[in-house]
Amino acid sequence: MTTSGHRSGYVAIVGRPNVGKSTLLNHILGTKLSIVSFRPQTTRNRILGIYNQEDAQVVFMDTPGIHEADSLLNKRMVDQATRTLSDVDVVVHLIDPRTESDPTEARIEAISEAKVPVLLVPNKVDLVKKSSLLPLIEGWTRAEAPAAIVPISALSGDGVAGLLDEVVQRLPESPPFFPKDQLTDASERFVVSEMIRERLFVHLHQELPYSIAVEIEAFEEPKQKSGVIRILARIWVERDSQKGIVIGKGGRVLKQVGTEAREAIERLLQARVHLKITVGVDKHWTRKQSSVERRGHFDGDQRQ
Ligand SMILES: Nc1nc2c(ncn2[C@@H]2O[C@H](COP(=O)(O)OP(=O)(O)OP(=O)(O)O)[C@@H](O)[C@H]2O)c(=O)[nH]1
Ligand SMILES: [Mg+2]
Structure with missing residues (x-):
């Protein structure tokens, strides 16, 4: 070229x-x-x-x-x-x-x-x-x-x-920096965690979405091409009381979030996905330096 x-x-x-x-x-x-x-x-x-x-x-x-x-x-x-x-x-x-x-x-x-x-x-x-x-x-x-x-x-x-x-028209003449079919430099794991976080933003009320982080704990590619991708995600909240709200009565909120996130992830990855989500408590993580870096994906996690 x-x-x-x-x-x-x-x-x-x-x-x-x-x-x-x-x-x-x-x-x-x-x-x-x-x-x-x-x-x-x-x-x-x-x-x-x-x-x-x-x-x-x-x-x-x-x-x-x-x-x-x-x-x-x-x-x-x-x-x-x-x-x-x-x-x-x-x-x-x-x-x-x-x-x-x-x-x-x-x-x-x-x-x-x-x-x-x-x-x-x-x-x-x-x-x-x-x-x-x-x-x-x-x-x-x-x-x-x-x-x-x-x-x-x-x-x-x-x-x-x-x-x-x-x-x-305001960009310099230059060859491309990335392959012409590349969409992002973020990892699949990061984008998947974001799809789950978006559904939490939509379904949870008031300040709760701002206390939440999502971490992908396992991402298993299928053995055959047409197989199912298995994803294990954990939602982190700041307080014990928030855990129950995220799960919802009879698990209703988490189930809805999981279904919608799975559909979005399947569209993104063009594959069938099995998504399991659990909820954990990391006390006051939005105020702790090390937790903000890790849970907020500021430590380079997007590019893993
Ligand atoms: N009517 C209308 N709504 C829009 C338009 N662009 C964005 N929105 C809505 O505005 C809201 C915020 O959109 P986002 O794209 O999340 O905004 P953002 O600037 O990325 O927000 P942050 O990430 O929170 O800083 C969503 O509900 C969008 O649907 C527009 O052109 N018209
Ligand atoms: Mg935005």
């Missing part, structure tokens, strides 16, 4: 929690790689998703939402997002036009100070009137001086092709 005319680069997708970063990555990839929920702070790690077209490879990095972090776990998440800003070619900054119309309040310093082109992307435009975008765009142009402004709906895909064009 000749490299002339081929562009490659790294692109960070950043913004406040819940603005639609993971939804955008999944839409671009045409597959569900990064977990999505209606709750803020769903994504905990930097998730790398590789988009390929004939003359370009874009390595997108989905990041945790940037916010005022309190707990050790949250601080670690925000740290993952802001550190990403320094190793990319382009930054895609998603904003929610409903809650971030005023850039004097919503501006994130670390993004404004990024040394690479920033594309400002008002997302969820399916939920707002077109006329409300104009003043917003004027304000943000003054505040952040973005290289371009591209309104989109990550959910419907409206505007996403235009955003991809804006991204690709």
Whole structure:
């Protein structure tokens, strides 16, 4: 393959929690790689998703939402997002036009100070009137001086092709960094643990999802190609009382989570899966350095 005319680069997708970063990555990839929920702070790690077209490879990095972090776990998440800003070619900054119309309040310093082109992307435009975008765009142009402004709906895909064009034209000429059929650098184990965590985010109430980590304890490939993949997962909670809630009356919650997660994992791995989930207690793990590193998959686990 000749490299002339081929562009490659790294692109960070950043913004406040819940603005639609993971939804955008999944839409671009045409597959569900990064977990999505209606709750803020769903994504905990930097998730790398590789988009390929004939003359370009874009390595997108989905990041945790940037916010005022309190707990050790949250601080670690925000740290993952802001550190990403320094190793990319382009930054895609998603904003929610409903809650971030005023850039004097919503501006994130670390993004404004990024040394690479920033594309400002008002997302969820399916939920707002077109006329409300104009003043917003004027304000943000003054505040952040973005290289371009591209309104989109990550959910419907409206505007996403235009955003991809804006991204690709700003990447340097370079051969691809990854094989052209590779989707991510995350391990199957990590992505599988995320699918389970997403279902917990959807089914558990209030603060409980934020106390949860998922660990894959065994992942057995089948002996024959058409066989069943056997996965043993453990859900970690912080307190004894949380264990019962995760299991639910008569095991109902855990059963539902398990069924839905198994279906998602089967779609992802294109194989039949047997999934067994148990629940363990690691007291106050979100406040303990070593547990946050291990249970939060910050210690390089995604790439195992
Ligand atoms: N209507 C509408 N909803 C959207 C759009 N994009 C995302 N959402 C919804 O917004 C919610 C949050 O989406 P995520 O993709 O998880 O947001 P995120 O920025 O990755 O959130 P964190 O990982 O928590 O920082 C989900 O309920 C999505 O379905 C959009 O363009 N339109
Ligand atoms: Mg996310």
